[in-house]
Amino acid sequence: MSEQPTAEECEFLGDEAAGAGQFEKALDHYSQARRLRCDALTMALAGNDLDSQSMSTYGTDSTRLNQKIRTIVDELNPPKTLSERIADLRVEMDEHLISGRLNLASHLSTQLGAAYEEFGDLDEAESAYRSAVVLARQVDARDPELLLHTFWALIDFLPxxxxxxxxxxxxxxxxxxxxxxxxxxxxxxxxxxxxxxxxxxxxxxxxxxxxxxxxxxxxxxxxxxxxxxxxxxxxxxxxxxxxxxxxxxxxxxxxxxxxxxxxxxxxxxxxxxxxxxxxxxxxxx
Known part of the structure; x- marks a missing residue:
């Protein structure tokens, strides 16, 4: 039976895989390293065998490893472009409008306005902010926070x-x-x-x-x-x-x-x- 690699060895293998562009393999190694470190911490705590120096080392190692995992996850799931986010918001907002969930549609319309504003399309941004206010008026007293949020988004946008x-x-x-x-x-x-x-x-x-x-x-x-x-x-x-x-x-x-x-x-x-x-x-x- 082959000996199980240590957390340090798993992290090293993850580094090698990441360097070679094998991101899914790297994520597997990093995840295994994190599990091994968590198991070791659990055993040390159960045995009352954990001093401050060991705890500090564990914290440093975990922070480093978690950062590597986040980096790999970002590589595997690159953020959507602003145009893609706008398209997704439109689709989701339309779905809520069809289903009658006007409060959710209003929230999304405000987000859509912010996305268009970031994109530089101020006409579409204003239209989305105004639509959010129209929907919030229909929701009315069922969601007072929505009224505050949507109205202020439009007020803040307008000169x-x-x-x-x-x-x-x-x-x-x-x-x-x-x-x-x-x-x-x-x-x-x-x-x-x-x-x-x-x-x-x-x-x-x-x-x-x-x-x-x-x-x-x-x-x-x-x-x-x-x-x-x-x-x-x-x-x-x-x-x-x-x-x-x-x-x-x-x-x-x-x-x-x-x-x-x-x-x-x-x-x-x-x-x-x-x-x-x-x-x-x-x-x-």
Missing amino acids: PSEESVALAKEMASNLIERREMYHPMRAADAAYRLALAELDFAEIAPQHMDSAIDGSTREAIEMLDGVCFHDKSQELQRWVAAVLRAVGRDTEADHWRSAADRYEDWEWFTDQQMPGHVHLWDIRH
Whole structure:
């Protein structure tokens, strides 16, 4: 009976096969080497015979071997081209439309928009993003997160405009005002995105600046702080400062920047009572 090769020997054989372009053979050898190393680790743990040095060596060897396996898998399954991905997304989206799964079709339409955008076909990208929004409207309250995701993808794609603000207002009103869609964290996120859309538009249409700040932005900050999303609140206030500075209102910009900087002082929040619906991992560290 032939002696079974060691993990080191299997890895060496895998290296030789990979160098010769025999990728399936290399993958077999690497997989066998990994199994042998795992078996050895299991035995060492069972026998309480594993020191820190051995554990460190095992970790280093496993990391190296796993990287070789990933490289071979990539060689055997090369990533699809962008054109192929777009074609696949279209086919899958059409299947979901036929079966009536509009929420999945909407998600895929958003992915299709991103793929077309990466491809450089902005007309098709816009069409896909708009289709995703149309589908999300039909899904409506059955998937509020879909509404947030698809609307923002289109808003983020479009240049700042009255249309982008109108879309943001539609999104926010659904997620804030409709009881069947309301969740305090999602509502705060929607308010935050509405404020961003209005501020972006106000930068190119300064006559809308005061209404953007005194309306949606202040409300968004209050809602964000109310659910302990202090990082987004700080980010929004810094964005207000940047937009104000861009239109030459430096004194007000300094005020907003100073207000944002308060968030660096954790003691400022110690008196805030944590809402019952907020988990510890939602709080800014």
